[in-house]
Amino acid sequence: MSFESLGLAPFLLRALSEQGYETPTPIQQQAIPLVLEGHDLLAGAQTGTGKTAAFGLPLLQHLGTAPQAVGHGPRKPRVLVLTPTRELATQVHDSLRGYGKHLRIPSAVIYGGVGMGNQLDALRRGVDLLVACPGRLIDHMERRSVDLSGIEVLVLDEADRMLDMGFLPSIKRILAKLPKQNRQTLLFSATFPESIKQLAMEFMRNPRQVQVTPQNTVAENISHRVHPVDAARKRELLLHLLAADARVQTLVFAKTKHGSDKLATFLEKSGVQAAAIHGNKSQGQRQRALGDFKSGKVKVLVATDIAARGIDIDQLPRVINYDLPMVAEDYVHRIGRTGRNGSSGEALSLVSQEDAKLLRQIVRLLDRDMEIRDLPGFEPQVPIRWGNSAPGKAEVPGGERAPRKPGGGRGRRPHAGGGDGQRHAHAGAKSHGGPREAARKPAEAGRGRRRGGGNPGGGGPRRDATR
Structure with a gap:
């Protein structure tokens, strides 16, 4: 299967080709068509499966093919990606900029641990795409420096980790400020504890579910x-x-x-x-x-x-x-x-x-x-x-x-x-797990061999860590 067969636009295919990515990973094969069709999605995907491109490519296509209506006031974010950690936020933002290199999509990444000046400047100029850690996003909401009323697509990346880190109250505060109608929600998580399922029931509409790697399997090598x-x-x-x-x-x-x-x-x-x-x-x-x-x-x-x-x-x-x-x-x-x-x-x-x-x-x-x-x-x-x-x-x-x-x-x-x-x-009867996380090609963008051997995933060297 090729990226072209998934229904991606030429400007994305061109960027992928230039970066040497030829074959989509299993999570990309399953998730991209569903997201392009507008479904809410619950995706079980661990680190190393190529999940960043699985949500990033279709949301970039949405932004690139359905321009924001011209209105009064500053440009409001249309897509919000929430991540648990500032390194992951930076990495996701870098990946999306790489995939969208042939688009003119203003974007920003906001996280704690640094001054707010540059972030405030970017938000004042206006962005279509916003990647954020929950805590710092709440800070901007309280300062009224960000308006989330125009969000069309919400992505929760590594949702299980966000809940582990105690971000559930912050996530609910953020969700309360988002449009409830006509919003597409994508939730990616390595595991699906009861708290994740409850969260999904509260704010997702008939989500489709995909699971590419059986939970808690590891590479055989x-x-x-x-x-x-x-x-x-x-x-x-x-x-x-x-x-x-x-x-x-x-x-x-x-x-x-x-x-x-x-x-x-x-x-x-x-x-x-x-x-x-x-x-x-x-x-x-x-x-x-x-x-x-x-x-x-x-x-x-x-x-x-x-x-x-x-x-x-x-x-x-x-x-x-x-x-x-x-x-x-x-x-x-x-x-x-x-x-x-x-x-x-x-x-x-x-x-x-x-x-x-x-x-x-x-x-x-x-x-x-x-x-x-x-x-x-x-x-x-x-x-x-x-x-x-x-x-x-x-x-x-x-x-x-x-x-x-x-x-x-x-x-x-x-x-x-x-x-x-x-x-x-010993663990009892030995299990050989499921398919490897990278089926035919390396799964993450920026990792491993490029031409003829790479796939976009988390994109670029991974840099996840705390807000």
């Missing part, structure tokens, strides 16, 4: 490995893993903002080029850290879950969970940063006894085995009690990988035993 360790020795083990190959770019996840800073400082003092990114950093600091990481100037980026949402590094080889996420679903989002575009990826987790419960939840969620490997010199003083749902089974003493059978399977596992070596956390 990512290897998952757990290293048991005492909590007090996690930093030493992390340093050991990083030192084993200092050239490998690594995204390290920490639980808290303060913890991210402390860990990055420790790594720097230990001779590792590292930077931290989290919600307390200024916009300039965060963009500088991301830029240094993408350019290779910094080899290790320490991040919190929200700050790293959607970080897109081409062929990032390794993600390390220094702290396991408190919510099992966030593991999927974390490791989705690696193993993209068909390349292999490695997801390592440093797990102490207090993390065992979180690991069990992750294993059950993924419904697949997870290798457990003690590293010599870092074995916990007291063996970790995994519990019945994630029993450790020794495979080969010394932590060496067992030889594969001719058919590709692994060697027979002996009975459960202690000692170092390779074991597996």
Whole structure:
């Protein structure tokens, strides 16, 4: 299937062709025709599926083919895209400007953490397209610097994350200011908890629903490995893993903002080029850290879950969970940063006894085995009690990988035993998940190979993070 067969206008097809995008991803194939037909849409799409183009291309076509009626007063926004984080807002805005390069559509992006001057100037000049974080949009509403009465299309991007971050009251305040008649609403979410369904029932009209990737599936080309360790020795083990190959770019996840800073400082003092990114950093600091990481100037980026949402590094080889996420679903989002575009990826987790419960939840969620490997010199003083749902089974003493059978399977596992070596956390019957997030071509714009190998998605290097 081609983009042309989806019914997109020539000015969009030209921009896509110039950027080397040829084949739409599954979410684009399913969503674009429905949006062009004017339906409200509930779309289940995780990071890496190409969702930004799935809503961005049809809304640009709407703006480009149905010009705003000339009236009195300043130009009012016609399309509003709400995102949970300022980096995601910037990235979405950049993507839409790229797709709409042959259109003259005035646009603006507004988010917190920076001064309001430039945003106020852009809104005074008038825009058709507005990308915003809920909190800063509320600020402008209270100042009466934005008029939302002309919104024709509303997009809620990463709706589950917005609700997780406590934006539900803000979203409802914003919705109350939007036209109720003749408004098209598109909601994109990785998961659909009850709160999302309730929100959809309140403000959407007979929405169509598409789900391109079964929830909580991960790419098959990512290897998952757990290293048991005492909590007090996690930093030493992390340093050991990083030192084993200092050239490998690594995204390290920490639980808290303060913890991210402390860990990055420790790594720097230990001779590792590292930077931290989290919600307390200024916009300039965060963009500088991301830029240094993408350019290779910094080899290790320490991040919190929200700050790293959607970080897109081409062929990032390794993600390390220094702290396991408190919510099992966030593991999927974390490791989705690696193993993209068909390349292999490695997801390592440093797990102490207090993390065992979180690991069990992750294993059950993924419904697949997870290798457990003690590293010599870092074995916990007291063996970790995994519990019945994630029993450790020794495979080969010394932590060496067992030889594969001719058919590709692994060697027979002996009975459960202690000692170092390779074991597996079990989830019951192993699931092989659903289709990979990128079916035939790389899914996100700005990622991977271009001509003959790229697809628009989130567009450009991903830069999601907090408002």
